[in-house]
Amino acid sequence: MAMNRVHAAHTAARSGLLNCHGCSLLVRRPSVADRGHARCPRCGARLHLRKPNSIVRTWALLIAAFIFYIPANLLPVTITTYLGSTQSDTIMSGVIFFMKTGSWGIALIIFVASIVVPIAKLIVLSGLLLSVQRRSRWRPEERTRLYRITELVGRWSMLDVFVVTVMVALVRLGFLTTIEAGSGVVYFAAVVVITMISAMTFDPRLIWDALEKNDESTAH
Amino acid sequence: MNQPPIEPAVDEPIPEPEIQRAKRFSIVWLIPLLAVLIGGWLAVKAIRETGPTITIVFKSAEGLVPGKTEIKYKDVTVGKVQRIQLSEDLAQVLVTAAMSREVAVHLTQDTLFWIVRARVAVGEVSGISTLLSGAYIGMMPGRSGKVLHRFEGNEKPPAIFRDTPGQQFNLRAEQLGSLDIGSPVYYRQVKVGRVTNADMAEDGTGVLLEIFVEAPYHHQVKQSSRFYNASGLDMKIGTDGVRIDTPSLASLLVGGISFFTAGDIKTSSPPAANQIFTLYDNRDAANAATFSYREYYLLYFEETVRGLAAGAPVDFYGIKIGEVVSIRLLFDQDTLTFRIPVLIAIEPDRIELAGELAIPEYQVMEKLVGKGLRAQQRTGNLLTGQSYVSMRIQPEAEPQVIRTDDVYPVLPTIPNTVEEITATVKRLLDRFNNLPMEETLADIREAARQVKDMTGSKTLKSAIDNIDQSFAEFRKVTSDLNGGTLPKINGMLDQARESLARGEEALATANTVLGEGAPIAYNLNRMLLELQDAARAVEALADYLERHPDAIVFGKGNQE
Numbered sequence: 001m002a003m004n005r006v007h008a009a010h011t012a013a014r015s016g017l018l019n020c021h022g023c024s025l026l027v028r029r030p031s032v033a034d035r036g037h038a039r040c041p042r043c044g045a046r047l048h049l050r051k052p053n054s055i056v057r058t059w060a061l062l063i064a065a066f067i068f069y070i071p072a073n074l075l076p077v078t079i080t081t082y083l084g085s086t087q088s089d090t091i092m093s094g095v096i097f098f099m100k101t102g103s104w105g106i107a108l109i110i111f112v113a114s115i116v117v118p119i120a121k122l123i124v125l126s127g128l129l130l131s132v133q134r135r136s137r138w139r140p141e142e143r144t145r146l147y148r149i150t151e152l153v154g155r156w157s158m159l160d161v162f163v164v165t166v167m168v169a170l171v172r173l174g175f176l177t178t179i180e181a182g183s184g185v186v187y188f189a190a191v192v193v194i195t196m197i198s199a200m201t202f203d204p205r206l207i208w209d210a211l212e213k214n215d216e217s218t219a220h
Numbered sequence: 221m222n223q224p225p226i227e228p229a230v231d232e233p234i235p236e237p238e239i240q241r242a243k244r245f246s247i248v249w250l251i252p253l254l255a256v257l258i259g260g261w262l263a264v265k266a267i268r269e270t271g272p273t274i275t276i277v278f279k280s281a282e283g284l285v286p287g288k289t290e291i292k293y294k295d296v297t298v299g300k301v302q303r304i305q306l307s308e309d310l311a312q313v314l315v316t317a318a319m320s321r322e323v324a325v326h327l328t329q330d331t332l333f334w335i336v337r338a339r340v341a342v343g344e345v346s347g348i349s350t351l352l353s354g355a356y357i358g359m360m361p362g363r364s365g366k367v368l369h370r371f372e373g374n375e376k377p378p379a380i381f382r383d384t385p386g387q388q389f390n391l392r393a394e395q396l397g398s399l400d401i402g403s404p405v406y407y408r409q410v411k412v413g414r415v416t417n418a419d420m421a422e423d424g425t426g427v428l429l430e431i432f433v434e435a436p437y438h439h440q441v442k443q444s445s446r447f448y449n450a451s452g453l454d455m456k457i458g459t460d461g462v463r464i465d466t467p468s469l470a471s472l473l474v475g476g477i478s479f480f481t482a483g484d485i486k487t488s489s490p491p492a493a494n495q496i497f498t499l500y501d502n503r504d505a506a507n508a509a510t511f512s513y514r515e516y517y518l519l520y521f522e523e524t525v526r527g528l529a530a531g532a533p534v535d536f537y538g539i540k541i542g543e544v545v546s547i548r549l550l551f552d553q554d555t556l557t558f559r560i561p562v563l564i565a566i567e568p569d570r571i572e573l574a575g576e577l578a579i580p581e582y583q584v585m586e587k588l589v590g591k592g593l594r595a596q597q598r599t600g601n602l603l604t605g606q607s608y609v610s611m612r613i614q615p616e617a618e619p620q621v622i623r624t625d626d627v628y629p630v631l632p633t634i635p636n637t638v639e640e641i642t643a644t645v646k647r648l649l650d651r652f653n654n655l656p657m658e659e660t661l662a663d664i665r666e667a668a669r670q671v672k673d674m675t676g677s678k679t680l681k682s683a684i685d686n687i688d689q690s691f692a693e694f695r696k697v698t699s700d701l702n703g704g705t706l707p708k709i710n711g712m713l714d715q716a717r718e719s720l721a722r723g724e725e726a727l728a729t730a731n732t733v734l735g736e737g738a739p740i741a742y743n744l745n746r747m748l749l750e751l752q753d754a755a756r757a758v759e760a761l762a763d764y765l766e767r768h769p770d771a772i773v774f775g776k777g778n779q780e
Contacts, residue, residue, distance in 0.1 A: 057248040064255035071262050087288065187258075194251065201248075 018049045051203035061198035062125050068190045076182030077164055114160040117153055121195045124150045135210040143207050151199045157192040271321040276333045278373040281313040283355030291317055291357040298323045328362030334374040385435035393427045393499035397449050398475030405431050406478045412437035442481045443491045447499045448506035450478035514565040518628040519595045521560045523636050527607035534564050536611040542566035592617045594634040664723055667755040670762050719754025
């Protein structure tokens with residue numbers, strides 16, 4: 001981790017340059033007034049030192065994910081009709097069901113993938129955003145690692161959605177057993193997708209910008 | 221900027237970026253806005269759909285699972301059981317259920333709840349799905365009344381849903397038989413309804429049944445309708461021969477109720493509100509009960525009543541007007557005689573009346589008895605030996621009256637037909653025995669003697685002498701007198717002789733009657749009368765001749 005300790009290094013920003021995200025052309029940093037409106041002279045892509053509007057966008061998506069998280073957990077994800085009896089299961093009741101029936105492994109997987117991970121993502125992203133907004137200098141390396149884990153693990157939450165989708169497609173035994181997807185799945189998928197996008201819109205470089213002495217140079 | 225800018229690789233100047241003005245509002249905020257809208261909509265929907273929470277009291281929560289058991293109406297889920305608790309006295313189960321909003325206004329006083337479990341009965345299988353899925357709570361929405369939050373649950377489902385058009389009727393039966401809730405109700409063998417409830421009467425004296433007759437058949441139930449148990453097979457050997465009544469095959473197995481309307485169906489009025497119909501055991505019983513007004517009479521028979529049984533018909537001119545109610549054997553210890561009082565019930569309503577009845581009914585019977593109404597025991601079926609009581613009017617019967625000194629008025633009886641023949645023969649013989657045979661013979665003998673005396677008497681002799689005397693005188697005069705006088709007398713004497721001969725003949729006939737036992741008493745009577753006439757004629761002749769002896773000579777007509 002020697003690299004991470006090099007806090008003051010040559011950065012493009014410090015050199016008064018910026019890198020086009022599209023074609024990697026190095027261009028001179030535009031003046032403060034023109035920042036955010038600059039375009040790459042080669043490929044025409046928008047030029048920005050950091051992901052544009054990163055904090056606002058991430059917040060917006062995060063808030064949306066938070067809102068969707070509520071119906072995702074309250075509404076049923078599966079409606080199982082087994083020999084005429086219909087049972088609606090939310091994510092949590094499904095976990096409890098597997099726990100009760102002794103399938104601890106499956107219960108744990110679903111619990112982690114569908115409950116721990118999304119909520120952790122939401123909390124981690126919120127925390128990162130808050131720390132960036134407050135220009136915290138606290139443990140930037142750990143925060144960055146947290147972000148990487150969040151981004152990496154986020155997509156695995158879709159596991160539950162896939163399971164439900166596959167089950168609905170496969171278990172069609174007519175009167176015996178039928179599984180239908182509940183509306184909760186849609187919201188859950190929305191939570192997963194939105195948090196993934198939210199993680200993508202977050203620019204981890206912002207974590208390090210706080211460490212720069214010259215605040216002005218790292219804005220955007 | 222303490223460090224010099226990095227020189228580009230080539231000498232060219234680093235290009236300047238193009239400048240573009242951006243919109244102030246970031247479009248990304250539409251996503252949380254959308255989320256808020258969807259979330260809000262879901263919340264509103266959830267709140268809107270949340271109906272009242274009710275408590276239903278059941279005796280047992282068998283098959284109910286909190287959070288799972290649904291409340292259904294017409295197989296549509298209208299609520300869900302949330303909690304199941306015991307009442308404080310542990311006697312009942314309190315089921316708390318969240319109802320959906322749409323049925324909230326229907327949760328009124330007359331709302332019914334019952335637990336639907338699998339029910340398997342002959343002719344009907346229901347709730348099979350609950351075998352696997354578990355029980356659910358059925359609901360029948362109320363129509364009106366106060367909205368409640370606490371209900372008494374029923375153990376059994378209602379057989380007919382409330383919104384089915386039709387009408388409910390109450391029946392009372394001696395016993396339930398093979399009937400049960402759901403048993404069909406037939407009218408003219410068309411299934412028109414079913415039994416909706418069957419319960420013991422509170423005092424335990426019978427069974428109260430509720431039946432529901434669907435529209436439009438419920439109009440067929442009239443005030444005079446008779447309901448009877450159409451269950452099973454009804455086989456009967458009676459005076460009418462062998463009879464088998466079978467309902468439809470289904471009701472043969474599961475039982476059922478049939479009804480018919482007695483009397484004129486077009487004029488009978490609809491049933492009274494809360495009218496309780498009697499459920500009869502079979503069609504015959506229902507038929508018999510059609511004539512509810514009965515008059516009881518006692519008949520005393522002195523002959524055997526073999527073949528006569530309670531329920532045997534009482535007929536009048538071959539038409540059933542009543543039936544035998546009971547037969548007893550009465551021993552009179554004073555006279556050491558046996559008598560058989562037979563109690564019969566006559567249903568006067570079976571007899572149609574021309575016009576209005578002007579006198580009380582008991583007087584009608586009195587008058588009829590005065591006219592010769594008699595009861596007689598008859599054999600109705602020679603094969604089975606069944607007897608019945610026949611009422612008939614016999615004008616020649618000796619007059620009798622209704623005796624009223626018994627428990628019931630006693631109608632006069634006449635013996636059985638066989639008995640009657642025997643009695644007739646006996647009576648004939650008796651009458652024959654009582655004939656004044658000796659007297660008649662004596663009369664005849666007397667008449668003959670008188671004739672003899674007359675011919676041998678002095679007066680007659682002197683008369684003959686006179687005749688002899690005057691004969692010569694008058695010979696000339698009378699020589700040409702008609703010769704018819706003498707033949708006339710001869711004719712008279714012949715007649716007398718003939719009468720005697722006929723008397724003999726009558727005796728011979730009587731002998732024949734006696735010999736063959738044929739009842740010709742009438743002829744004999746006539747003969748005897750003629751014989752008496754003959755004797756009287758002979759007497760008159762003798763009398764006449766005594767006063768007018770010359771009549772013998774001169775004849776009767778030509779006297780002075």
